Amino acid sequence: MVKRRDGETTELVQTKVAPIPLSPRSRRTPLGAAGPIAVAGQSVHAAVVQEIGLRIVRGDYPPGTILPNEAEWSDSFGVSRSVVREAVKTLTAKNLIASRQKIGSWVEPREYWNLLDRDVLTWYAAAPGNRTFLKTVQEFRAIIEPEAAALAAERRTEAEMETISAACREMGTASTLSNRAAADTRFHLAILKAAGNDLLLPLGAMIDSALLQLFTFITREANDIRHAQSLHEDIEKAIRLQRPEVARRAVKRLLANTDEFINRPSAD
Amino acid sequence: MVKRRDGETTELVQTKVAPIPLSPRSRRTPLGAAGPIAVAGQSVHAAVVQEIGLRIVRGDYPPGTILPNEAEWSDSFGVSRSVVREAVKTLTAKNLIASRQKIGSWVEPREYWNLLDRDVLTWYAAAPGNRTFLKTVQEFRAIIEPEAAALAAERRTEAEMETISAACREMGTASTLSNRAAADTRFHLAILKAAGNDLLLPLGAMIDSALLQLFTFITREANDIRHAQSLHEDIEKAIRLQRPEVARRAVKRLLANTDEFINRPSAD
DNA sequence: TATTACGTTTTATCTGATATATTGGTTGAC
DNA sequence: GTCAACCAATATATCAGATAAAACGTAATA
Numbered sequence: 022m023v024k025r026r027d028g029e030t031t032e033l034v035q036t037k038v039a040p041i042p043l044s045p046r047s048r049r050t051p052l053g054a055a056g057p058i059a060v061a062g063q064s065v066h067a068a069v070v071q072e073i074g075l076r077i078v079r080g081d082y083p084p085g086t087i088l089p090n091e092a093e094w095s096d097s098f099g100v101s102r103s104v105v106r107e108a109v110k111t112l113t114a115k116n117l118i119a120s121r122q123k124i125g126s127w128v129e130p131r132e133y134w135n136l137l138d139r140d141v142l143t144w145y146a147a148a149p150g151n152r153t154f155l156k157t158v159q160e161f162r163a164i165i166e167p168e169a170a171a172l173a174a175e176r177r178t179e180a181e182m183e184t185i186s187a188a189c190r191e192m193g194t195a196s197t198l199s200n201r202a203a204a205d206t207r208f209h210l211a212i213l214k215a216a217g218n219d220l221l222l223p224l225g226a227m228i229d230s231a232l233l234q235l236f237t238f239i240t241r242e243a244n245d246i247r248h249a250q251s252l253h254e255d256i257e258k259a260i261r262l263q264r265p266e267v268a269r270r271a272v273k274r275l276l277a278n279t280d281e282f283i284n285r286p287s288a289d
Numbered sequence: 290m291v292k293r294r295d296g297e298t299t300e301l302v303q304t305k306v307a308p309i310p311l312s313p314r315s316r317r318t319p320l321g322a323a324g325p326i327a328v329a330g331q332s333v334h335a336a337v338v339q340e341i342g343l344r345i346v347r348g349d350y351p352p353g354t355i356l357p358n359e360a361e362w363s364d365s366f367g368v369s370r371s372v373v374r375e376a377v378k379t380l381t382a383k384n385l386i387a388s389r390q391k392i393g394s395w396v397e398p399r400e401y402w403n404l405l406d407r408d409v410l411t412w413y414a415a416a417p418g419n420r421t422f423l424k425t426v427q428e429f430r431a432i433i434e435p436e437a438a439a440l441a442a443e444r445r446t447e448a449e450m451e452t453i454s455a456a457c458r459e460m461g462t463a464s465t466l467s468n469r470a471a472a473d474t475r476f477h478l479a480i481l482k483a484a485g486n487d488l489l490l491p492l493g494a495m496i497d498s499a500l501l502q503l504f505t506f507i508t509r510e511a512n513d514i515r516h517a518q519s520l521h522e523d524i525e526k527a528i529r530l531q532r533p534e535v536a537r538r539a540v541k542r543l544l545a546n547t548d549e550f551i552n553r554p555s556a557d
Numbered sequence: 558t559a560t561t562a563c564g565t566t567t568t569a570t571c572t573g574a575t576a577t578a579t580t581g582g583t584t585g586a587c
Numbered sequence: 588g589t590c591a592a593c594c595a596a597t598a599t600a601t602c603a604g605a606t607a608a609a610a611c612g613t614a615a616t617a
Contacts, residue, residue, distance in 0.1 A: 065570070066378075090598060101571045103371065106599085107378045110334075114382035114406075116491075122599040123579040132482060132490045137405060138382075145487075161488040164436040172428075214400060219413075220429040220495065222400045223384075227488065333601070358567060369602045374568085390568040391610040 069108040078144040171265035173215035181215040337376040346412040407494040439533035441483035449483035
C-alpha cells in the first residue's frame with residue numbers, strides 16, 4: 022500500500038554505497054586481498070541487520086523509500102542472499118521495513134518503528150543530537166516509572182522486595198562505575214517487574230539502553246553519586262513500607278535529579 | 290548462557306506434535322492426498338511464525354526449554370529449512386527465543402518478551418484468561434494515556450489537532466461498529482503522536498490490539514456509545530483548548546468508563 | 558588429576574534453482 | 588479515445604542440498 026517512491030531519491034538510494042565493509046568470518050578470498058576490513062565481533066547476520074537498521078534510523082533511506090533488492094544487498098555486503106533475507110525478516114519484525122513480491126522492501130513510516138526495541142533504540146540513540154534523545158527518554162521514564170513504583174509498592178512480594186533491596190545495596194557498594202550502572206539497571210528493572218503488569222516489562226530494554234547512555238557521559242564527582250544513592254534508597258524504602266504515593270514522589274525526585282545532569286551546559 | 294534444560298520437559302517438547310497443519314500454497318503432493326488442510330490466508334513464513342509464537346506464548350514450551358531443531362520444525366510443518374530459519378529470526382527479533390550453534394534455540398524468560406509487539410500481544414491475548422488480559426491493558430493505558438493527552442494539549446500543532454478532531458468527529462458519525470472502532474483507534478493514535486515523544490509511538494500497536502479486543506466483546510446499546518462519545522469529545526476539547534490537566538482528567542474518565550464494561554459480570 | 562584433542566550436533570552461511578505475485582505496458586474491442 | 592483483458596518483467600517466497608563454525612561431552616594423554 023504505502024509505496025511512495027520519492028522520485029529521484031530512490032535513485033540516490035540505489036547507488037552502490039560501498040563495495041564491502043562488514044563482519045568477516047571466513048570469506049574465502051583467494052589471497053587476503055580485500056579481506057573484509059571491519060568489524061563487529063558479531064555474526065554476519067547481526068552485522069547486516071545493524072548496518073541496514075542504522076542506515077534507516079539514521080535517515081539514509083527516508084520512510085517510503087524502496088530499498089535495494091536482496092541481490093544488491095547481497096553484492097554490496099558480500100554475503101549470501103540467505104543472510105540478507107534473514108536480516109530483512111529481523112528488521113521487518115521490528116517494524117522498520119515491510120516487503121512485497123515484485124515491489125521489494127520499503128522503509129515503514131517512523132510511527133511504526135518499534136523504538137522500544139533494544140537494537141532500534143541503540144541505532145536511534147546514535148543518530149541525531151544525543152541530547153534530544155536523552156530528554157526523550159527521561160520524559161518517557163517520567164511517565165512510566167513513578168506509576169510503576171507505586172504499583173510495586175502495592176503489590177511487591179517478599180522475594181521481589183529482596184531483589185530490589187539487593188540491587189539498591191549493591192549500587193551503594195559497587196567499586197566501579199560499570200558495576201554501579203549494572204546494579205542501577207537491575208534496581209529499576211526489579212521495580213518494573215514488581216509492578217506486576219506484564220506490559221511494563223518490555224520497557225526494561227529502554228531503561229537499560231538509557232542508563233548505559235547516561236553513564237557514558239555523566240561520571241561526576243562522588244558527591245552527586247552519594248546524593249543519587251540516597252534518592253534510590255528513598256524509593257527502596259517507600260516500596261518496602263508499601264507506600265505508593267511516597268514511592269511515586271521519590272521516583273519523581275530521582276528523575277528530576279537526573280534531568281539536572283542532562284541539562285547542565287557542560288558536556289556537548 | 291541460559292540453557293537450563295528442565296530434564297524430561299525437553300523430551301516432552303520434542304515429541305512430534307503433529308505431522309503437518311499449516312498454510313499451503315502449492316504443496317506438490319502427488320494427488321490432492323493430504324492436501325495441507327488449514328489455514329491462514331498468509332504466507333508460509335507468517336504461518337510458521339504464528340504457530341511457533343503462539344505455542345510459546347501459550348506456554349507449550351516454557352521459558353528455558355530447548356526447542357526442536359530446525360530440521361524437526363521443517364519436517365513437522367512440511368516447509369523448507371529456510372522458512373523455519375526466517376521464522377526463527379522473526380521470533381528472535383521479538384525476543385521470544387534465542388539460539389546458539391550446537392545448542393539450538395531456546396525460549397527466553399518471559400520478561401524479555403516484547404509484549405508490546407502487535408503479534409506477540411495478539412498471541413498473548415489469545416492465551417490465558419482473556420479477562421486478565423484486558424485488565425492488564427487497561428492498567429497500562431491508565432499509566433500512559435492521561436500523560437500523553439496532557440503532553441498533546443501542550444504541544445499539538447494545528448495539523449495534529451485537525452487529525453484528532455477529525456477522528457473524533459468520524460467516531461460520532463460512523464455507521465458500523467468496525468468503522469467506529471477504526472476511528473477510535475485513530476483518535477488515540479493521533480493523541481499519542483501529538484504528544485511529541487517518539488517513544489510513545491510504539492505503544493500504538495498495543496492500543497490498537499486492545500480496542501480490537503474490546504469491540505469484539507462489548508457491542509452494547511447505543512446509550513453507552515453516546516456516553517462514550519461525549520467522553521471522547523471532552524478529551525478533544527481539552528486538547529484543542531490546550532488544557533493539560535483537563536485533558537489528563539478527561540482521559541482518566543474515559544478509561545474508568547471502559548473499565549466498567551470490562552468488570553461487568555455479563556460476558557464470560 | 559588436569560588438560561588436551563577430537564568427534565558430534567546444531568546453527569550459520571553459501572549456492573543455485575523454481576514458484577508466485579504484482580506492476581506496468583500492450584493489445585484489442587467498443 | 589477509453590477501458591478491459593492479456594502478457595512480460597521483476598522482485599520476493601520457497602525449496603533443496605552442501606559446507607563452515609562453534610560448543611558440548613568424552614576419551615586420550617601428560
